[in-house]
């Protein structure tokens with residue numbers, strides 16, 4: 001198995017003011033000083049918190065990401081921000097195609113693809129989210145949905161060995177519901193995604209791409225999830241809001 005460094009990511013969604021983000025990011029830095037040596041840690045606050053959070057993370061080894069961006073470099077796109085804007089705030093990662101963006105804001109695979117291309121072009125590492133709804137799972141469509149989202153989302157995206165895209169498998173039915181996919185269910189999906197990646201970028205690179213699991217990850221279940229061979233980290237919503245909980249997730253191997 002390729003040597004994939006774990007990535008534990010906090011998705012703060014629409015929570016925290018800049019002051020709260022600064023305070024909580026500072027606490028996380030304090031509590032993850034050992035973990036950063038062996039695990040990549042990422043915090044993705046809202047746009048308005050990026051600059052303050054960057055100050056808290058400065059010199060810590062904990063990375064900053066945003067939760068979205070537009071694919072255009074600039075222009076008349078009211079309410080949007082571009083790759084260069086989030087880069088200027090200190091981001092090195094950007095979460096794209098989160099199911100909440102797809103579900104509530106009409107994001108499509110095509111849009112996710114444009115954003116992913118723009119992110120890689122700008123020098124950001126995209127964290128591309130994929131995942132099936134409960135209905136799709138019950139109808140036996142999970143793998144088809146994942147194949148479509150991965151193939152269309154990553155269409156023509158260059159796989160640069162030093163800046164490989166990250167994927168996040170987040171079954172929609174497990175997000176914020178308290179229902180976690182079992183480690184075996186998640187492993188099955190991750191294995192399937194990796195096999196699909198092999199068709200896109202070849203075996204060696206597919207083996208180097210990190211695939212995170214997201215959906216009600218918490219301190220009580222991270223250990224089991226991380227034991228699965230194709231689970232390389234976690235994208236965490238609810239349990240990332242409390243610094244001590246998120247730090248304990250990042251410290252899963254300590």
Ligand code: PGA
Nearest residue numbers: 175176215216236237238
């Ligand atoms: P959750 O959210 O951990 O609250 O389920 C995960 C996500 O949406 O990234």
